[in-house]
Each structure stands twice: as C-alpha cells, then as structure tokens.
Amino acid sequence: DVQLVESGGGLVPPGGSLRLSCAASGFTFYQSWMTWVRQTPGKGLEWVATIKNDGTEKTYAESVKGRFIISRDNDKNLVHLQMYNLRGEDTAVYFCARDRTTSFDIIVVPGALDIWGQGTTVSVSS
Amino acid sequence: MVMTQSPATLSVSPGERVTLSCRASESVDTNLAWYQQRPGQAPRLLISGASARAAGIPARFSGSGSGTEFTLTISSLQSEDFAIYYCQQYNTGPLEITFGQGTRLEIK
Numbered sequence: 001d002v003q004l005v006e007s008g009g010g011l012v013p014p015g016g017s018l019r020l021s022c023a024a025s026g027f028t029f030y031q032s033w034m035t036w037v038r039q040t041p042g043k044g045l046e047w048v049a050t051i052k053n054d055g056t057e058k059t060y061a062e063s064v065k066g067r068f069i070i071s072r073d074n075d076k077n078l079v080h081l082q083m084y085n086l087r088g089e090d091t092a093v094y095f096c097a098r099d100r101t102t103s104f105d106i107i108v109v110p111g112a113l114d115i116w117g118q119g120t121t122v123s124v125s126s
Numbered sequence: 127m128v129m130t131q132s133p134a135t136l137s138v139s140p141g142e143r144v145t146l147s148c149r150a151s152e153s154v155d156t157n158l159a160w161y162q163q164r165p166g167q168a169p170r171l172l173i174s175g176a177s178a179r180a181a182g183i184p185a186r187f188s189g190s191g192s193g194t195e196f197t198l199t200i201s202s203l204q205s206e207d208f209a210i211y212y213c214q215q216y217n218t219g220p221l222e223i224t225f226g227q228g229t230r231l232e233i234k
Contacts, residue, residue, distance in 0.1 A: 033220065035220075035223075037169075037225075044212070044225060044226075044227050044228055045161075045169065045212055045214075045225040045228075046225070047222065047223045047224065047225070050219070050220040050223075052220075057220070059220045059221050059222075061222070095168055095169070099219075099220070100174070101216070101219055101220050108220065110157055110216040110217060110218070110219035110220065110223075111174070111216060111219070112159035112171055112174035112175075112180075112214070112216055113159070113161075113169075113171060113214075114171045114174070114180060116168035116169055116170070116171075117168060118167075118168055119168055
C-alpha cells in the first residue's frame, strides 16, 4: 500500500525544538519530491517546506525560513522536519505529502500533492 | 499569491449539483488542484491540472478553468461528499504553493 506515516509531534514550550519524521512506503521514494503542509483552525492549510527527490534543493515558507530545516534519507525512505525556536503560531497538525513536482536538468515542472499522511500534532505552549 | 474560495459555506441537499469557485490573485495557468478533507482526515487530492481527476476519484467530480478563475463541480452530491474543499495553486512551486481558505459543504 502507498502510505506516509508522520511521527514526532508533541507539546513543546516556546523557543523549543522538535523533529518530525515521515516514513514512506509503497512508492519510489527516491524519485519523489516531498512536502510538509500544516493546518491550524485559524489559518487553514499552509505550505511549510519542500525538498527535491535527491535532497539538493529545499524551499521554505517565509513564516518558517531560518527556523525549520527539511531533510531526507533516501536509504530509509524518510523525510524529516527539524523545527527550532518554535512559536505559538507553529501549533498545528503537520502533514507530509508526496509532491508530484518533477525536474529535468534545470527545468522544474510543478505538481500537486497526491499522497498525504495522517498528520502529527505539534503544540507550542508553556 | 492569494487564493480566494467562495462561498465559505454552502448548504445543499444530497443529489443536488454544486459548483465551488476559486480565484487566484494572478494567473496560475492550469497549475491548480482541488482537495477534499473530511473531519479528522488528511486532505485527499481530487483534481490536478485544473481538470484531471486523480486516481480513484468518481466521475461526479469535475474541474475547470485556467488563469485566475476555477471551478469544482460535483454533479450529484452523495452523503460522503459533505466535507471541506480546498483549492491550491502550484504554479509557483516549489518556491511557493498556496491554498485557498476552503469551502465547507453542509447538509441542508
């Protein structure tokens, strides 16, 4: 079965750190771009970060740039989101998703998010 | 880039036909996706490329539009279709992708 399973969420105080992981199975992970999206009741769905299939390119939303780091381990079919200096507004359910973006040399063809995990909850509070 | 969905909430009866709208603040060509989210679940891709149904999506779901104006039509609402629907532009991906605020379909 095609599956993404997130883990690592929890309660963390403001200024704290947390590392989320997403385990992929059932598809060719090393060929797939991956994206993190978060959801809060007040702001709906918000794109967080994207990583190229080989890990050489990473992009971030302005709201997390400089605080979050996306990475991947293609040997273990894992994608991670390391979060530093967490704020209350980072409280959300975090989803990982397979991104159908592809690239050929310097040409990037953007794509939709076709597989989603069930999400992991991050709460930032003292 | 701002994606604006309308209406925010729509009350409809099973069996009815419904059309949801999504407007982009600038052209996204046809790089537009629609997702369905049921309570307690992750979003599910319905439509990509503005009009291409994803695998396993019933034919009662259809998408249209290009540039800045898009619609999602559900031809005959089933009970399982009452959910929240989001549009998403990925034209500026992977530098930025943007979601609309969602349209909630409620049972009348």
